Structures are given as structure tokens and as C-alpha cells.
Amino acid sequence: MKIPKNQYLDILIQKWLHSPFSNKVTKALIFTGAAISAAPLIEHLILKVILLKIFNIDIPVDVPDTPAYIAGVTLMALGALHNILFLAIELKKSHTSFEERKEKEKLEVPHDKKIIETILSKLPYENTIYWVEQSPIVGLRKDFSADLEFCERFLTPPFVLYNKEIESKKVLLIQSLEAYNSKCAEFLGAQEDPTGPMYRPPYHWKGYGDERENRYYQMQSALADAGQAFLDNYNIFIACIKSEGFVFEEI
Known part of the structure; x- marks a missing residue:
């Protein structure tokens, strides 16, 4: 002006x-x-x-x-x-x-906006909240799991944001997403239905009262904790986007 x-x-x-x-x-x-x-x-x-x-x-x-x-x-x-x-x-x-x-x-703004839009398209708000909260109990959809893995690339140099405030929150978000993905890989799997749409917990470990069942609940708890940390950073990221003046239909 x-x-x-x-x-x-x-x-x-x-x-x-x-x-x-x-x-x-x-x-x-x-x-x-x-x-x-x-x-x-x-x-x-x-x-x-x-x-x-x-x-x-x-x-x-x-x-x-x-x-x-x-x-x-x-x-x-x-x-x-x-x-x-x-x-x-x-x-x-x-x-x-x-x-x-x-x-x-x-x-700079168009560059940042394009990256943020891509992240939000892979992590739509309601879908993300629902599946991350439910994953320790019922598992995770394979297509959403693929979107989560796709988002790990946003830590690489081509996807660095010019807006330093949002960039710092994005880094924390993707780091917590990587930790969540790691726990999903440890606990969830195709199990009895390799061609189905879901990765599910190892339900067959339960009901024996032995080390397998103890391990089931330990890994389930670890996944829940990682999921909550991811969601905390996800909400912080969303709040930061809005405070910096970015407007998107997805949020």
C-alpha cells in the first residue's frame, strides 16, 4: 500500500x-x-x-x-x-x-498456502480426530494410514514454510505424526483380513492372561498416548494457521 x-x-x-x-x-x-x-x-x-x-x-x-x-x-x-x-x-x-x-x-504466502492446503487435505479435521482417537480400539483405515505416511514428507526442505511461526508448529506436528505412525506399525496390522480396508489391533493376543495380553494393553496404551500427542499438536497447528490469517474451508 x-x-x-x-x-x-x-x-x-x-x-x-x-x-x-x-x-x-x-x-x-x-x-x-x-x-x-x-x-x-x-x-x-x-x-x-x-x-x-x-x-x-x-x-x-x-x-x-x-x-x-x-x-x-x-x-x-x-x-x-x-x-x-x-x-x-x-x-x-x-x-x-x-x-x-x-x-x-x-x-511467500502462495507457497505456504499450497503446502498447508495439502496437509489439511490429507488430514481433514473431523476424520483425523475420529480415526486417531479410535485407532487403539478398532484400528485404522488403510487409506487414512497412507495419508498419514504421505504427510511425513513435509519435514523435508522443499516443504519448509516461510512463515516461521507456522513452520515451527508444522515441525512439531509432523514429528508427533511420525511417532504415532511408528506406534501404529507396531500395534496394528492386516491380521486375518489382508485384503480388507482396515489395519486392526491383534485381538487374538487377548484372553490368555499371559505375556501376550499384557503386551497388547501396553502397546495399546502407547498408541493412545502417541495419538493424543499428535492431536494436541494438530490442534495447535490449526490454531496457529488461523492466528496468522490463513483461511481454509477445511477448518
């Missing part, structure tokens, strides 16, 4: 009136000018006090001479001018930086 030229002066004046002196040169000129203007009067007052207290001589107080006034006011005017020029340069730099960021966003 470009700032109209007729608004530059208004913005500059507002910054000058509402901000303190913004650089050392301005402060030096202002303070030096004020000191030059005030010094003769201060010196005269000090001399008057000394003469009055010690010698009981009372002399009239004269204002500083004209050259001191001219020099002091000139320095203060130069200080104010320097401050205005300094703020004008800073305003120009800020505007240039803003334009550069906007141009950069035009390239």
Missing part, C-alpha cells in the same frame, strides 16, 4: 510532535543553543550573588547580549531542522521496508 505524497508531511509533523528528539546530534544542538543563550544571564546572576553577599554591592541584572541570543537560537533551529530531516529519512526507510515486505509476501 503506497502512502500518498500529500500525507508524508502530515505523518512527519505528527512523528516530530509526538516523539522525543530521536538522535544525539539534535540533542547536542538544542542543548548547546539553550546553554549559549542562558549562560550570560546565569553568569551575571552568579556574579550578582557573590558581590551582594561578600561585598554588599548590588548590581542590576542585564539580559544576555544580542550575539548570544542569535547564536543560541540559530543552534536550536539547526537542531530542530536536523530532527525533522532525520525523521523524514526514517519515515522513508520505514515506507521502503513496508513495500519490500509486501512484495516478499506476494511470493
Whole structure:
């Protein structure tokens, strides 16, 4: 967004009136000018006090001479001018930086949006929540399991997001997804129906009251914990997407 030229002066004046002196040169000129203007009067007052207290001589107080006034006011005017020029340069730099960021966003946002859309297409919200929560009990659909494995690629360099905030949440999401996939591979399998649509728990381990049954419940619990960690990071990822201004129909 470009700032109209007729608004530059208004913005500059507002910054000058509402901000303190913004650089050392301005402060030096202002303070030096004020000191030059005030010094003769201060010196005269000090001399008057000394003469009055010690010698009981009372002399009239004269204002500083004209050259001191001219020099002091000139320095203060130069200080104010320097401050205005300094703020004008800073305003120009800020505007240039803003334009550069906007141009950069035009390239980066579509890249990030495409990757996020792909992740969400593989992990639709309601479907993901349902199957991850149910997987320790009833197993996992093979097609959804394939989508989960597909998403592991989003940790590789081509899929790094420019948005650092979302990228950090995406990394945690995919790392927890990998851990969940690992537990699924340990606990779920085709079992008695290799051609069926589901990977199921090893139900045949149950009912014996031995090491197999103990192992069944241990692995089931580990899968449930990994699933919950994955869902926690999934919800954090979704919240971050929204907070960063991305809008998708899937969420």
C-alpha cells in the first residue's frame, strides 16, 4: 500500500510532535543553543550573588547580549531542522521496508498456502480426530494410514514454510505424526483380513492372561498416548494457521 505524497508531511509533523528528539546530534544542538543563550544571564546572576553577599554591592541584572541570543537560537533551529530531516529519512526507510515486505509476501504466502492446503487435505479435521482417537480400539483405515505416511514428507526442505511461526508448529506436528505412525506399525496390522480396508489391533493376543495380553494393553496404551500427542499438536497447528490469517474451508 503506497502512502500518498500529500500525507508524508502530515505523518512527519505528527512523528516530530509526538516523539522525543530521536538522535544525539539534535540533542547536542538544542542543548548547546539553550546553554549559549542562558549562560550570560546565569553568569551575571552568579556574579550578582557573590558581590551582594561578600561585598554588599548590588548590581542590576542585564539580559544576555544580542550575539548570544542569535547564536543560541540559530543552534536550536539547526537542531530542530536536523530532527525533522532525520525523521523524514526514517519515515522513508520505514515506507521502503513496508513495500519490500509486501512484495516478499506476494511470493511467500502462495507457497505456504499450497503446502498447508495439502496437509489439511490429507488430514481433514473431523476424520483425523475420529480415526486417531479410535485407532487403539478398532484400528485404522488403510487409506487414512497412507495419508498419514504421505504427510511425513513435509519435514523435508522443499516443504519448509516461510512463515516461521507456522513452520515451527508444522515441525512439531509432523514429528508427533511420525511417532504415532511408528506406534501404529507396531500395534496394528492386516491380521486375518489382508485384503480388507482396515489395519486392526491383534485381538487374538487377548484372553490368555499371559505375556501376550499384557503386551497388547501396553502397546495399546502407547498408541493412545502417541495419538493424543499428535492431536494436541494438530490442534495447535490449526490454531496457529488461523492466528496468522490463513483461511481454509477445511477448518
